[in-house]
Amino acid sequence: DVVMTQSPLSLPVSLGQSASISCRSSQSLVYSDGKTYLNWFQQRPGQSPRRLIYQVSNRDSGVPDRFSGSGSGTDFTLKIDRVEAEDVGIYYCMQGTHWPLTFGGGTKVEI
């Protein structure tokens, strides 16, 4: 199975500052169609996960442009600019290139 390693585990940030989360995969996430199936999810306290970013850098509808994804191959980053109180929660990366789908361990963002 592809192992997804996130860092840091916990990320204290100040309101208005930026935050950056790293996600590394044990294998390349480039699929045979040339696309890279790396998603980012946000899970606010007491809620279900919500997809923020798909295929490395594409924001889902309704996701603020403060969220951005980047990376390639095995190394990926989620950046949150101008952190707001509503951004508190746990962020997960997930790969959909190889079976089974696997998730990172999560990064807890707290103010």
Place this chain on the structure above:
Amino acid sequence: EVQLLESGGGLVQPGGSLRLSCAASGFTFSNYAMSWVRQAPGKGLEWVSAISGSADSTYYADSVKGRFTISRDNSKNTLFLHMNSLRAEDTAVYYCAKPKVTGSYSVDVWGQGTTVTVSS
């Protein structure tokens, strides 16, 4: 609006069985693969199982293979997870999820989850 509503969770003894359901609405159910993902208390996310739109293909995590069976009733827009030989480590919130596009097995839209507790 897409809605996924899980039900069927509860308290069950080790070795017992349970059937989870996920009622779907707001999209053409039979056109989409569906999945189950679980989250143990205070832990991360674990993909459990997936099924194609026509139900002719199914996939399982090694941790549940041989004990869990995924199925669907496209006439009733409902996804199921039949869980047998339950263990304490199966205790989790179970979410059903769907991709945003057809032809994918991604888990992009999630229900609110149903809680399964395996304990004597």
